[in-house]
Amino acid sequence: MLTARDLWKNYNNTDVVRGVSLRVDGSEILGILGPNGAGKTTTVGMLYGGVIPSRGEIHFGSLAIPAQARQARGAIGIVTQDDNLDPDFSTFDNLATFAHHFGMNTRESRQRAEELIEQVGLENHRKHRPDELSGGLKRRLVLARALINRPRLVFLDEPTTGLDPDSRQAFWKLVMDLKASGCGVILTTHYMDEAQRLSDRLLLMQQGEIVDEGTPAELIVRTVGDEVVECAGVPEGLLQELAARTGAWLRPFGGNWLMSLVPVHREEMVATLRSAAPSMLTIRSANLEDVFLRLTGDKLE
Amino acid sequence: MTSGTNEIQMNGPEIAPEPKVPSSLYGIYSVWRRHALIYKRTWLTNFIPPITEPIFYLLAFGFGLAPMVGEFSVGGQQLTYLKFIGPAMIAVGVCFQGFFEAAYGSFIRLKFQRTWHGLLTGPLGFREIFFGDFAWATTRGMIAGVITGIVVLLLGQITFTGLLFTIPFILLGSMVFAGIGILVAGLVKTIDQINVPVFLFLIPMFTFSGTFFPRENLPRAMSVLASFLPLAELVDLIRLPIIYDPTWPLDLMGLLAWTIITTALAYRVIFRQVFR
Numbered sequence: 001m002l003t004a005r006d007l008w009k010n011y012n013n014t015d016v017v018r019g020v021s022l023r024v025d026g027s028e029i030l031g032i033l034g035p036n037g038a039g040k041t042t043t044v045g046m047l048y049g050g051v052i053p054s055r056g057e058i059h060f061g062s063l064a065i066p067a068q069a070r071q072a073r074g075a076i077g078i079v080t081q082d083d084n085l086d087p088d089f090s091t092f093d094n095l096a097t098f099a100h101h102f103g104m105n106t107r108e109s110r111q112r113a114e115e116l117i118e119q120v121g122l123e124n125h126r127k128h129r130p131d132e133l134s135g136g137l138k139r140r141l142v143l144a145r146a147l148i149n150r151p152r153l154v155f156l157d158e159p160t161t162g163l164d165p166d167s168r169q170a171f172w173k174l175v176m177d178l179k180a181s182g183c184g185v186i187l188t189t190h191y192m193d194e195a196q197r198l199s200d201r202l203l204l205m206q207q208g209e210i211v212d213e214g215t216p217a218e219l220i221v222r223t224v225g226d227e228v229v230e231c232a233g234v235p236e237g238l239l240q241e242l243a244a245r246t247g248a249w250l251r252p253f254g255g256n257w258l259m260s261l262v263p264v265h266r267e268e269m270v271a272t273l274r275s276a277a278p279s280m281l282t283i284r285s286a287n288l289e290d291v292f293l294r295l296t297g298d299k300l301e
Numbered sequence: 302m303t304s305g306t307n308e309i310q311m312n313g314p315e316i317a318p319e320p321k322v323p324s325s326l327y328g329i330y331s332v333w334r335r336h337a338l339i340y341k342r343t344w345l346t347n348f349i350p351p352i353t354e355p356i357f358y359l360l361a362f363g364f365g366l367a368p369m370v371g372e373f374s375v376g377g378q379q380l381t382y383l384k385f386i387g388p389a390m391i392a393v394g395v396c397f398q399g400f401f402e403a404a405y406g407s408f409i410r411l412k413f414q415r416t417w418h419g420l421l422t423g424p425l426g427f428r429e430i431f432f433g434d435f436a437w438a439t440t441r442g443m444i445a446g447v448i449t450g451i452v453v454l455l456l457g458q459i460t461f462t463g464l465l466f467t468i469p470f471i472l473l474g475s476m477v478f479a480g481i482g483i484l485v486a487g488l489v490k491t492i493d494q495i496n497v498p499v500f501l502f503l504i505p506m507f508t509f510s511g512t513f514f515p516r517e518n519l520p521r522a523m524s525v526l527a528s529f530l531p532l533a534e535l536v537d538l539i540r541l542p543i544i545y546d547p548t549w550p551l552d553l554m555g556l557l558a559w560t561i562i563t564t565a566l567a568y569r570v571i572f573r574q575v576f577r
Contacts (some may be wrong), residue, residue, distance in 0.1 A: 085419065
């Protein structure tokens with residue numbers, strides 16, 4: 001449905017996006033995970049025609065972007081990172097006015113606004129202006145606005161940044177509903193739980209480049225393994241020696257150490273670490289944060 | 302086309318139909334309509350106070366100064382002072398309203414409310430949003446010009462046909478100041494910087510453009526310089542029903558040039574800001 005080939009973007013002689021290629025098909029959620037400043041928002045901006053690439057090709061079906069972006073946006077929905085709602089309009093009017101841009105007449109616009117208010121659960125806030133809505137409700141309104149044209153593909157750029165846990169869960173539910181309805185989604189996030197929970201496929205981005213891709217589970221197992229151990233108060237020499245002997249991966253992490261647990265040496269590794277009287281020792285399942293740390297040496301946030 | 306080609310197309314992968322979006326002209330109208338709806342909602346604060354400005358000038362100077370000035374002769378015409386400044390105040394209304402809506406309104410929509418970026422997520426391109434803003438600022442200038450014109454008419458200082466005759470000029474003038482205003486919105490970095498063109502361009506222009514006194518009263522160099530100001534050109538054109546000036550085609554061309562140049566520059570400057 002949407003393909004991008006070798007996208008580059010240069011700002012003030014710095015390449016902020018470097019050779020990104022991707023493809024997304026209907027009814028899948030493609031996650032783009034990376035720390036702040038990795039180039040996720042710029043990439044997404046180029047995909048819908050909001051940023052003009054320095055180089056590269058983008059197609060949405062048979063339409064070329066940015067040349068035919070306006071037409072492509074007839075079937076695309078976009079939730080931008082910032083809330084650019086109309087502060088002078090109520091929830092209802094924000095939606096109805098935007099619906100008019102798609103060529104709906106007054107009656108159709110009002111009807112569509114009403115449907116969307118129900119779909120995203122803003123029934124009690126029809127008459128409220130954006131500054132009277134909480135952060136979570138505002139995001140839902142931006143989502144509703146993106147869905148006016150019943151899009152085949154929706155962009156969600158850091159949709160839950162700054163939301164409380166309940167609002168995030170509620171928003172995630174809406175995203176899952178979207179996918180279930182056959183809509184493709186491109187989601188950028190710097191939250192690994194969000195990426196892991198929602199994405200069918202993930203691109204890991206760092207410094208403008210895609211460093212790896214796959215399903216969340218694939219990426220974790222391939223890059224880090226099933227389990228990791230976090231420990232503190234163990235001499236570095238001992239850790240280095242243990243890692244070298246077992247082929248484990250070791251990295252300093254905050255003030256602690258993070259080491260992958262190699263299944264065949266698991267018992268031996270745990271025993272060795274325990275006998276070194278660590279001040280802290282935690283064994284847990286590996287996650288995307290570990291993948292990121294392994295691949296880039298960087299933390300996500 | 303052979304039947305073979307048809308078969309290939311039918312058996313090929315299912316291609317979703319291309320999305321249909323409204324025409325560019327509809328897009329411009331739809332953006333304009335959005336601004337108009339907000340204006341309708343806030344008309345008490347946005348409509349009444351600014352419209353009164355040229356009317357107050359008209360009444361204050363028209364009645365206040367007239368007894369001191371008496372009748373005077375300009376361009377071979379005997380005129381009262383009120384009759385002289387009537388058309389100028391129509392032009393001033395157009396100028397201030399068109400400029401302020403474009404400069405402040407577009408700046409706020411571009412940099413504070415990020416309305417432009419919001420609209421760009423819909424089936425609207427830069428062209429539709431830009432000309433929607435331009436058309437709206439033009440409309441604001443028109444509203445101010447026509448209402449001031451009606452006041453001048455009610456004061457008996459212009460005839461109804463005279464007023465009708467000036468409407469195309471009011472439209473052109475509104476486009477000029479919309480273009481200048483949007484260019485300012487694109488050039489300034491902070492809202493306070495709009496003060497610079499207001500005090501160094503708009504206010505001097507307001508006083509030197511043959512608004513309150515004939516430009517011929519000025520020293521020759523100043524008078525020539527002032528005649529290139531867009532407000533001076535607009536004042537001359539709107540005053541045509543009262544003082545005929547055979548050089549009016551020059552004024553008309555001057556205004557067209559101001560519109561095209563400022564609008565084209567504004568388009569480029571803001572395009573680069575929005576898309577970087």
